[in-house]
Amino acid sequence: MKFRTFAAFVGPSIFLMVLFIAAPLVTVFLQSFQLNQPIVERVEVETCTPGFPAQKCVTEVKTQPLLDENGNVRTTSTWVGFESYANVLQLDRVAEAISDGRPGRILTIDFWKALRFTLTFTLVTLPLVIGVGLAIALAVNNLTRALRGQIIFVSLLPFIITPVIGALSIRWLFIGDGILTSLLESWLDRDISMFAQGWTIEAMMLFYRVWHVAPFAFVVFYAGLQTVNQDTLESAIIDGASRWERLRYVIIPHLMPLIVFIALIHLMDAYRAFEEVVGFSSQAHRITLQWLTYDYLTPDDSGNRSISRASASAMLTMVGIVILLIPLLRRSWRDHRGG
Amino acid sequence: MVTPKALRQPMSLRFGSAAFLAAWCFIAAFPIFWIAVMSFKTPVDAFAANPLDVVFGPETRARGNGLSVIDILAGLAMLFLAARLAMRWLPRMVARYSPPGLSVVGWIIGSLAFGIGFIVVFFVILPPILDVVNGMTGPLGAPVIGLTAEHYEAVWVENDFWRNFVNSLIVTTGVVTVSLTVGTLAGYGLARSGSTLAFWILIVALIFRALPHSVLVAGYLPVFINSAEMLRPILGENAPTLYGQPLAVIAVLVSINQPFTIWMLRSFFQNIPAELDEAARVDGCTHFQAFRWVIMPVMWPGVITTGLFSFLLAYNDFLVTSLLLDAQNQTMVPAIAGYFNRETTTTDQVEAVAAAVSITAPLFLLVMVFQRQIVSGLTAGAVKG
Incomplete structure (x- = not known):
């Protein structure tokens, strides 16, 4: 294929990706070093209230934003270097907490709280998703053919459902005196409220993510199980391998590329966790890195969006993604050069 | 075919795996x-x-x-x-x-x-x-x-949820059409070109696939809000404010989705033997004619599958739509957040549940009709590596 034909085919897609992915990345990078502020002026205002024997007059200095001819607030952007990063990271408070000998207090700072939760979330769900997915795939493979279609249909439901709504549907089972909360209460014989403390919400969020992603792992592993070499399995049986040994030394090595694939996709997606926080309304207890950026981007009570802080936290989130991707990129570069 | 004795499973294992599956189905659907x-x-x-x-x-x-x-x-x-x-x-x-x-x-x-x-x-x-x-x-x-x-x-009549439904319809239709049009062209080009450039495009697309969407939205927001002033020198008086425009959101979602789309379509195109378009080329077709008249007719399963996943992305998105659309153009999923944020009475909560079920129902139908395509889509990326 000539270069010009190739360019004609790929051009529109590249154009979109450059305009809407690469360009925003650059602007976010620049924004994170800038600060947009409304220009304010200080005016002396004298306010008088009628009084006796003389008017009471108070002069005070007010700050008010400067407006342009259309009535919009005028803003300037100044280069502030790493100030936004410092605002997000709050390293002075971290140092203070460490020198006080109470490192737990680091977790009261939003960014570190979000980082802690995002990492726990990603690393705890990973083995669970792979384990549950593999178990379902093996069990379905064991089943009579007639039922497999129905099982796959039911299994796809948690995967296909809108993430926010999936999280909500689990939340509604527990909220207030919901049926599952009262079930737990009657088992444990004590009063439980699932949304009053962090760790119960965290457990529900972990459960939701496994429930949501395990079907994907299952479908991929199930497809992989169809191509297991039957001859190898038979020779393993002749050599006297037990059921467990066959699984451990024949089936799992065969599925290994798929396990790596699922793990990578899951790491990328779980690191970006966001919908859980919205669905479970957990922002008072547990937040994720992406939610932190989202929170900076939503207008606060006075209608301001803290764009520069959002950009700084977005760039910090990116660091994690880059670390995650390096091994993957190194491997595909090696494959490309070798192939 | 008789199962060899060594492969036959003990009763306990069969029973255990069936019980496990039953439990999973219950948890999945409940x-x-x-x-x-x-x-x-x-x-x-x-x-x-x-x-x-x-x-x-x-x-x-x-x-x-x-x-x-x-x-x-x-x-x-x-x-x-x-x-x-x-x-x-x-x-x-x-x-x-x-x-x-x-x-x-x-x-x-x-x-x-x-x-x-x-x-x-x-x-x-x-x-x-x-x-x-x-x-x-x-x-x-x-x-x-x-x-x-x-x-x-x-929900539907008094709270005007049908407006959100129409907005969702506009956004999803736009995203699916545009991303398939752009994506099939790119996927075909990438699948048929073995050059190093194609490899690098795919790798960059893979990196883009991993980006958190909030990073990108942080880049769009200031530009979209001020776009009228920024575009005025070029477009004159009727320069649009992109913030709140469904069309802008369609463009954003298409681009965010593009890396995934081209990877998936590329793997489908690779399954179609290259001899097919070579034969067409020998008969005098240009590359584009071969693509349009020879490859596309056999590509429908792949296109439908990719379209389904584009649909899901646009339909399920919360982050982009909630930040870039204003209240009157809101799609269904962010609109539901309005219900549980104001859940003062239990009636509001049940209305939120009803809205949630309304959003889920089309997805349920989708799985029923397209189960096979969804499964093939999930495995397409994996098997190719």
Whole structure:
């Protein structure tokens, strides 16, 4: 294929990706070093209230934003270097907490709280998703053919459902005196409220993510199980391998590329966790890195969006993604050069 | 074929794996099934501690809303009939009346007509008839299961949820059409070119695939809000403010989706032997003609699968739409956040449940119709590595 034909085919897609992915990345990078502020002026205002024997007059200095001819607030952007990063990271408070000998207090700072939760979330769900997915795939493979279609249909439901709504549907089972909360209460014989403390919400969020992603792992592993070499399995049986040994030394090595694939996709997606926080309304207890950026981007009570802080936290989130991707990129570069 | 004795499984293992699967299916379907049940009850019943109360809804029944044994039997019979018609009669009618080569259009019209007919019969014609029958049969006609559609009515009619539905429809249609058009071209180009440039494009796309969407939105927001001023020198007075525009959101979602789309389509194109377009080229086609007249006709399964995943991305998105669309152009998923943020009364909560079920219902139908395509899409990326 000539270069010009190739360019004609790929051009529109590249154009979109450059305009809407690469360009925003650059602007976010620049924004994170800038600060947009409304220009304010200080005016002396004298306010008088009628009084006796003389008017009471108070002069005070007010700050008010400067407006342009259309009535919009005028803003300037100044280069502030790493100030936004410092605002997000709050390293002075971290140092203070460490020198006080109470490192737990680091977790009261939003960014570190979000980082802690995002990492726990990603690393705890990973083995669970792979384990549950593999178990379902093996069990379905064991089943009579007639039922497999129905099982796959039911299994796809948690995967296909809108993430926010999936999280909500689990939340509604527990909220207030919901049926599952009262079930737990009657088992444990004590009063439980699932949304009053962090760790119960965290457990529900972990459960939701496994429930949501395990079907994907299952479908991929199930497809992989169809191509297991039957001859190898038979020779393993002749050599006297037990059921467990066959699984451990024949089936799992065969599925290994798929396990790596699922793990990578899951790491990328779980690191970006966001919908859980919205669905479970957990922002008072547990937040994720992406939610932190989202929170900076939503207008606060006075209608301001803290764009520069959002950009700084977005760039910090990116660091994690880059670390995650390096091994993957190194491997595909090696494959490309070798192939 | 007789299973060799060594491969035969002990009873306990078979039983254990079946029990595990049953448990998984229960866990997978239960939350979705349960919100569907909740959405039809009065708030007291929907959030009752006793599951039987939620299912049978005594409070809802006490208010005179419910189904009798006859209603349930008639409803089930209707559903069975409808399913049989959809399986047997509909394909035949479509095959007979659709113009040759346009069976896709025939299917769309056929299923739309079938859906509307079903809604009319099931919700407009059936209830008055059953009311009369219930009145005549005495105890059999007394309601046993509480059921009310008032929350759906409140959500769709009073709260104007249909506006959000229309917005969702606009955004998803736009995203699917544009991303498939752009994506098939790029996927074909990438699959047929073995150059290092193509490799690097794919690798960069993979990095883009991993980006958190909030990073990108942080880049769009300031530009979109101020776009009228920024574009004025180029476009003159009618420069648009991109913030709040469904078209801008379509462009954003298409681009965010592009890395995934081209990877998936590329793997489908690679399954089509290159000899096919070489043959077309020998017969005198240009690359584009070969793509349009030889490759596309055999590519439909791949295109449909990729389209499904584009649809899911656009339909399920919360982050981009909630930040880039204003209230009047809001799609369904961010709109539901409005319900549970203001959940002051339990009625609001049940309305939120009803809205959630309304959003889930189309997805449910989607899995029913396209199960095979979804499965093939999930495995397409994995098997190729």
